[in-house]
Amino acid sequence: MRVALAAPFAFMEEEPAVAKMHDLFGSNVFNDAVMQERLPKETYKALKKTIDDGRRLDPDLAAVVAHAMKEWAVEKGVTHYTHWFQPMTGITAEKHDSFISPKDGGQMILTFSGKELVRGESDASSFPSGGLRSTFEARGYTAWDPTSYAFIKNNVLCIPTAFCSYGGEALDTKTPLLRSMEALSKQAVRVLKLFGRDATRVVPTVGPEQEYFLVDQKLYDQRMDLIFTGRTLFGAKPPKGQEMDDHYFGSVKPRIKAFMTELDEELWKLGVLAKTEHNEAAPAQHEMAPIFSVASIACDHNQLTMEMMKKVAKKHGLVCLLHEKPFQGVNGSGKHNNWSMTTNTGYNLLEPGDSPFESAQFMLFLVSVIKAVDDYQDLLRVSVASAGNDHRLGANEAPPAIVSMFLGDELNEILEAFETGAPYHSREHSDLTIGVHVLPKFPKDNTDRNRTSPFAFTGNKFEFRSLGANASISDANVVLNTAVAESLKQFADELEGAEDFRATLHDLIVREIRNHKRILFDGNGYAQSWVEEAEKRGLYNLRTTIDALPRMIEPKNIKLFSDHRVFSETEILSRFEIKLEEYAKVINIEAETALMMARREILPAVMKFTGDVARQAKAIKDVSPVLTAAPEEKLLTQLTNEAARLSESIDALQQAILNANRNADALTAATYQQDVVIPAMNAVRASADELETIVGKDYWPFPTYAELLFNT
Ligand code: ADP
Numbered sequence: 001m002r003v004a005l006a007a008p009f010a011f012m013e014e015e016p017a018v019a020k021m022h023d024l025f026g027s028n029v030f031n032d033a034v035m036q037e038r039l040p041k042e043t044y045k046a047l048k049k050t051i052d053d054g055r056r057l058d059p060d061l062a063a064v065v066a067h068a069m070k071e072w073a074v075e076k077g078v079t080h081y082t083h084w085f086q087p088m089t090g091i092t093a094e095k096h097d098s099f100i101s102p103k104d105g106g107q108m109i110l111t112f113s114g115k116e117l118v119r120g121e122s123d124a125s126s127f128p129s130g131g132l133r134s135t136f137e138a139r140g141y142t143a144w145d146p147t148s149y150a151f152i153k154n155n156v157l158c159i160p161t162a163f164c165s166y167g168g169e170a171l172d173t174k175t176p177l178l179r180s181m182e183a184l185s186k187q188a189v190r191v192l193k194l195f196g197r198d199a200t201r202v203v204p205t206v207g208p209e210q211e212y213f214l215v216d217q218k219l220y221d222q223r224m225d226l227i228f229t230g231r232t233l234f235g236a237k238p239p240k241g242q243e244m245d246d247h248y249f250g251s252v253k254p255r256i257k258a259f260m261t262e263l264d265e266e267l268w269k270l271g272v273l274a275k276t277e278h279n280e281a282a283p284a285q286h287e288m289a290p291i292f293s294v295a296s297i298a299c300d301h302n303q304l305t306m307e308m309m310k311k312v313a314k315k316h317g318l319v320c321l322l323h324e325k326p327f328q329g330v331n332g333s334g335k336h337n338n339w340s341m342t343t344n345t346g347y348n349l350l351e352p353g354d355s356p357f358e359s360a361q362f363m364l365f366l367v368s369v370i371k372a373v374d375d376y377q378d379l380l381r382v383s384v385a386s387a388g389n390d391h392r393l394g395a396n397e398a399p400p401a402i403v404s405m406f407l408g409d410e411l412n413e414i415l416e417a418f419e420t421g422a423p424y425h426s427r428e429h430s431d432l433t434i435g436v437h438v439l440p441k442f443p444k445d446n447t448d449r450n451r452t453s454p455f456a457f458t459g460n461k462f463e464f465r466s467l468g469a470n471a472s473i474s475d476a477n478v479v480l481n482t483a484v485a486e487s488l489k490q491f492a493d494e495l496e497g498a499e500d501f502r503a504t505l506h507d508l509i510v511r512e513i514r515n516h517k518r519i520l521f522d523g524n525g526y527a528q529s530w531v532e533e534a535e536k537r538g539l540y541n542l543r544t545t546i547d548a549l550p551r552m553i554e555p556k557n558i559k560l561f562s563d564h565r566v567f568s569e570t571e572i573l574s575r576f577e578i579k580l581e582e583y584a585k586v587i588n589i590e591a592e593t594a595l596m597m598a599r600r601e602i603l604p605a606v607m608k609f610t611g612d613v614a615r616q617a618k619a620i621k622d623v624s625p626v627l628t629a630a631p632e633e634k635l636l637t638q639l640t641n642e643a644a645r646l647s648e649s650i651d652a653l654q655q656a657i658l659n660a661n662r663n664a665d666a667l668t669a670a671t672y673q674q675d676v677v678i679p680a681m682n683a684v685r686a687s688a689d690e691l692e693t694i695v696g697k698d699y700w701p702f703p704t705y706a707e708l709l710f711n712t
């Protein structure tokens, strides 16, 4: 039951290939082993204590660490360092400085001070701040997060940092994640104390499975939509899609295999626990699953994974698409966020226990998650909302937009027995009074039993499946950690004052199951009947990003975050603005790109083809009036009719773009994009895709779906 969070490769035999892995793994990371080797004993111990206790770093300590880091990096040929941070653009940012310092006599030395390690200033006026950073105070600062190891990437020493404004407001995705982890730990430790446990810290653990597409670089270069928006804005359905199910776990083609091998190696160097690589459901779609780690590290590593996927793909003449929906009519890409909680004494709190008392503890933590997901369904939905993910959620390929939980038959039966006080129908157990009986073992391969659920229990962890492929995993985990912290806080408040712990605990569990069982659903999440049923249960169905985002600023949600010191009200309001602005910008870029392609590429191609067909018809008639040009004429009718519709819809799209009110507030502006611009874009696409099926192959101005999807 203990979970090992370190030394995951310790079990490996020293075969040549494995020895190579040993050498590779973490070779570019200033990790614990390197620190132990290179830091004076006292410094190492002090640093370790600072990290474990989550305290501030002493400046003298920082100076020693910085020096050791620089020496280590310079030995590896590194001359520059950067504070690596995760602004609210969803990706990572860095600004490179060299170690160079002037020395007397016109010479130079390489230095790296404690101050440079710990704190950096950044002219960050072009990162989104949602009004938090006024333009005259354009600087933000970055601060080393010592819980995350420094690493070398592209020959630069990267210091993982948090990014804040001068007022201390978070300007990144990392700071709130760390704060939410703190909140969860605090409340979970309180609850564990009631069970007599001596854990002093609890960390959320996360294993994010990453889906992606690979397409040929030469084909990609011919598509403005892929270049500017990351997805195809046009493309008729190819004769073969994913209906044969022959790609999922299919044999991997040599070029892709070479990519995967190199990706694994690059990730191992960075200490990323890349474990599984396989083909996914759609053609050209693949997945990488890492071994889980502490949430903040998993978040850093997922960012590095996405960056490396793009970089390594280039070396193989490929482009990695991380957009949530690169191809219409083909499955999109998501991330499955496997999540649990682990104590610093090494116990997974969602692992059903072996003894009666452990079972009671498990039930309480389980119920804390059920309550959290029900109370904050709206925030969980918000945490995965983006223009790209709107194409997936609820589209019969990803979980529905309605948040619900799947527990599986075994757990359902147990919950029901608790709730009704009825005997539990298992062979060995008849009574479920808390603290008396042991729970049965749950099958761990629960995952595949309900693929449609957004939030599934998989034996010893939950899997939140609604995340988009492109987004940082931070938002989802911030909500999850904080919502569970709130459940645990309420439980601890009640139980700490209880006269009869067992009786109170039992009543609490029964009550919470009753209060929150509406969130439990094991049926088919794709069915229309579920939409109706969910509505009857009073569950949210926030279909789009614009439906979801306003829930961020509901008083109950602001209160959750401010109570647990994860976000101040100002920080939430700014993030609300940023999300809306981002949405409006994304749709606007898509619309401009669609307009350009339709007007300057598609329509001219259609006209050229139409002209050739017309000349052909005339040539036939010229030879002899008795010859038939019927096929040409029929095609000309279709072409000219559809081209007329395309031309009209192009004008309408242009008008829709022009009519956007640049002075509207963020919600109005984003809503306009959703309600007016997206339908206008869809109309252009409908005509263009229709034309693609009748215009001669050689005339079409860019590679089609068939080429993009079946040419890697
Ligand atoms: P598979 O789906 O390949 O059978 P698992 O279900 O064991 O494998 O794991 C799927 C993902 O869940 C992996 O990324 C794994 O590391 C992660 N995972 C396993 N245990 C935990 C845990 N306690 N906390 C968070 N993630 C976990």
Ligand code: MG
Binding pocket: 209, 336, 447, 463
């Ligand atoms: Mg999975």
